[in-house]
Amino acid sequence: MTHFAELLTPEQVESIHETSLEILKNVGMLVHNQEARQRFVEHGCQEDAGTEIIKFPNKVIEHFLQSIPPTFTFHGRDPKYDRTIPGDGPLLVTGSSAPDIIDLETGEIRRSRSDDIARIAYLVNELLGYDIFSISVIADDAPPDQFSLSRFYPALKNCLKPIRGSAPNMHEVDNILKLGALIAGSEAAFWERPFITFQYCSLISPLTMDVESTEKLMRLTERGIPSYGVVAPNAGVSSPLTLVGTLALANAEFLAQATLEQMSRPGKAIIYEPLPTVADMRTGAYAPGAIETGVLAMGCTQMARYYNIPCGGFVGLTNAKTNDAQSGYETGMSTVSAVLAGADLLNMGGLLDALMVFDFSKAVIDNEIALMLKQVARGLRFSQENLALDVIAEAGPGGIFLNKAHTARQMRTAALLPEIADRSVRGQWEAENKPDSQAKAMRRVNEILRRDNPVLFSPDVDNRIQAEFKGLVAGDAIAVK
Amino acid sequence: MTHFAELLTPEQVESIHETSLEILKNVGMLVHNQEARQRFVEHGCQEDAGTEIIKFPNKVIEHFLQSIPPTFTFHGRDPKYDRTIPGDGPLLVTGSSAPDIIDLETGEIRRSRSDDIARIAYLVNELLGYDIFSISVIADDAPPDQFSLSRFYPALKNCLKPIRGSAPNMHEVDNILKLGALIAGSEAAFWERPFITFQYCSLISPLTMDVESTEKLMRLTERGIPSYGVVAPNAGVSSPLTLVGTLALANAEFLAQATLEQMSRPGKAIIYEPLPTVADMRTGAYAPGAIETGVLAMGCTQMARYYNIPCGGFVGLTNAKTNDAQSGYETGMSTVSAVLAGADLLNMGGLLDALMVFDFSKAVIDNEIALMLKQVARGLRFSQENLALDVIAEAGPGGIFLNKAHTARQMRTAALLPEIADRSVRGQWEAENKPDSQAKAMRRVNEILRRDNPVLFSPDVDNRIQAEFKGLVAGDAIAVK
Secondary structure, three states: OOEOOEOOOHHHHHHHHHHHHHHHHHHOEEEOOHHHHHHHHHOOOEEEOOOOEEEOOHHHHHHHHOOOOOOEEEOOOOHHHOEEEOOOOOEEEEOOOEOEEEOOOOOOEEEOOHHHHHHHHHHHHHOOOOOEEEOOEOOOOOOOOOOOHHHHHHHHHHOOOOEEEOOOOHHHHHHHHHHHHHHHOOHHHHHHOOOEEEEEOOEEOOOEEOOHHHHHHHHHHHOOOOEEEEEOOEEOOOEOOOHHHHHHHHHHHHHHHHHHHHHHOOOOOOOEEEOOEEOEOOOOEOOOOOHHHHHHHHHHHHHHHHHOOOEEEEOOOOOOOOOEHHHHHHHHHHHHHHHHHOOOEEEEEOEEOOOOEEOHHHHHHHHHHHHHHHHHHHOOOOOHHHHOHHHHHHHOOOOOOOOOHHHHHHOOOOOOOOOOOOOOOHHHHHHOOOOOHHHHHHHHHHHHHOOOOOOOOOHHHHHHHHHHOOOOOOOOOOOOO | OOEOOEOOOHHHHHHHHHHHHHHHHHHOEEEOOHHHHHHHHHOOOEEEOOOOEEEOOHHHHHHHHOOOOOOEEEOOOOHHHOEEEOOOOOEEEEOOOEOEEEOOOOOOEEEOOHHHHHHHHHHHHHOOOOOEEEOOEOOOOOOOOOOOHHHHHHHHHHOOOOEEEOOOOHHHHHHHHHHHHHHHOOHHHHHHOOOEEEEEOOEEOOOEEOOHHHHHHHHHHHOOOOEEEEEOOEEOOOEOOOHHHHHHHHHHHHHHHHHHHHHHOOOOOOOEEEOOEEOEOOOOEOOOOOHHHHHHHHHHHHHHHHHOOOEEEEOOOOOOOOOEHHHHHHHHHHHHHHHHHOOOEEEEEOEEOOOOEEOHHHHHHHHHHHHHHHHHHHOOOOOHHHHOHHHHHHHOOOOOOOOOHHHHHHOOOOOOOOOOOOOOOHHHHHHOOOOOHHHHHHHHHHHHHHOOOOOOOOHHHHHHHHHHOOOOOOOOOOOOO
């Protein structure tokens, strides 16, 4: 792409930046974590006595913005899946942490489990559109004290791509890092290419940092553990009911969080990860599927580009309960907006019902959308050779192109050859029992999950892991019959 | 929007323009219509003896490009629906001329009829997302010699928005213009605000103009009848299997057509209307639903903007046979691409199965997509007031926005309030029998088509029309029970 779509003029971008600074200077952040308040004050912020409110002089923000690196790297268990943004983007990522799943065998909704995560991980490993596996569901069968291990273990065991997830506290983070070291062979080997990235939500809109997750932000950051946080104001509920007001607030929250990160470890790589939404004011419903999520993502992307920080949030999520037209247009439209605005990463795949439910067939359909998004980013592939003037002359007016050598050479690469989209003639489609996207995607899910997964750990490594973490879940993707 | 997405640098745009000129100068157009060949030659082109091939010196193209106006106006039967592009865009338009329809009562596919057109016209009249009704289907019940009348009459009778359609020959065009005059009250009244626009396909890719439709192009243009033509190369079949090669060819074909139009009537307003596609090379299937249609539309839009000509083609069509996820993401993704590239008009609504089938519920779903596209084009609505710094200060850190006067004021306008997208909680959705987009859209179709249509002609006008055109179809939208 030679020029991204911009909804704001350079002056408007400046104005939003300045409004965010105003918010942080005059309204401030409510910081419940005492150590964080102390850290803010030590680095030049003011605390309003007795209120836990921190106010930020402009120069503090401006100073700490400067140490944020312009790139972020994800490592995969297999280095061929390493990705650095910008450059390798747009990276397509699964949606995270749904509590429920549509059961693969029964089609019924239920709580998700660790064996679901194993299957999803293997599916994501095999689907070319996804660059990163953000652990899509919760493990309801996790043993006590192994809430996060029961998610990361099946994820890492069944997928060679970068794994991203969250953990409620540093004890669980440390267990996951121990798991990483066991997989890599040693701590040193893990830290050479740390293939685990953490995400946290330390911020509660409007303008509030809580105790525990802010603690986690500081510890993860101090130790240089790959990690970054999300900012998610909901217009009408936790931010003003205007798009630019919500953008200014989200941006202020990002700046406060980024400042604390850079105070904790200057030069720590992060991602500007927003999820601003607009509530449906008829009912108060959470509406991440709304087109405004895409429009806001375009605004955030423009802010991140202004700061020269890699950008990528949750965009392309849907409110649909099933794989109907809504699930297609909600995921498709907002993601195209974000990609054409220059977003480096999109958390978009596999979830239905406003992040509540994972669905295997939705993940396959979204993989196709992911591949389509990469085609959009690839653009027209201009070159003198691709202009093909000689082929046009060879065919001549009224001529044909099907039989040209040039056509044969371009056959596999000129366009995406989709697996889900139906392009058959109606008679053929009827003869095949009128499969819709859902049916075709489910067929593909079963095709993949019927195979043996070759990416598992060696028995040796697996034994060491099971010895270290007694009672750990099996973590295997049970083959579909 | 302050900057459109651009896939090409200014130099690459120049290069495509020059490649198109090269094609027209050295490869030329095969022009079967003798009068058109003569007109080209009279205005400075050369005819290759005995081949019907016309070659275009660069200066001829450059000269005639200059008289194309930068705007195009559509008139509605009711002036409140008048639209001029650019300015009023993006205009959302129904897809055209499908032979088949999914029967509203039986759900079965069958040939479409004039009473279907009447119902579709009224539906489009009531759906806020559509700006123009391009007559979506054929009238299989047309009496002899009234093929086009049987389409335009029910369309005009049931819809106050601008009507666009095609007619096979000038005899039928004249009948439709007579119909227009009867509706307007007089010929003069019609020509003051001509609420009918014609579209033609005079060009067959690659680089061929046929006899009859080129004749029609010349007559429509000479007489200043609102009209424009479509250019539709299919990469791999009728153009090179590269995106920029197909873009250069489509652009050359547009330039040849536009040149003939300007030779026929300098200053005639037109639209740069492309439909370049890429064939699915696994089967040769026609694939307008492919994401490459969106990418090519972005390229065409950039060329049209370079020439300063209003631009709008067929984009957002789908290959899906039913209202599944594919129908949603195919229509949604390509249209967002085109809108963010600056397209002024999109023919996108109501058709399934690669332009073969009209579906009422698809039209309603696409209306919601149309409204979403307008939100994308509307952008962030930046203003100092919308930045809402005072409201953010009023709520304060940890505060709430739901109870603010500002929130109440923005309630209806901050975001689109969709009718089809489901945002309910799962329990409620299950209690309502799990409606998908298709079910909700069909409910909306029935809701609208159960009402009496108040936009019909007066009995007086209708009597005059029926007297003029003996045996004309009834043209009424039969109410749904």
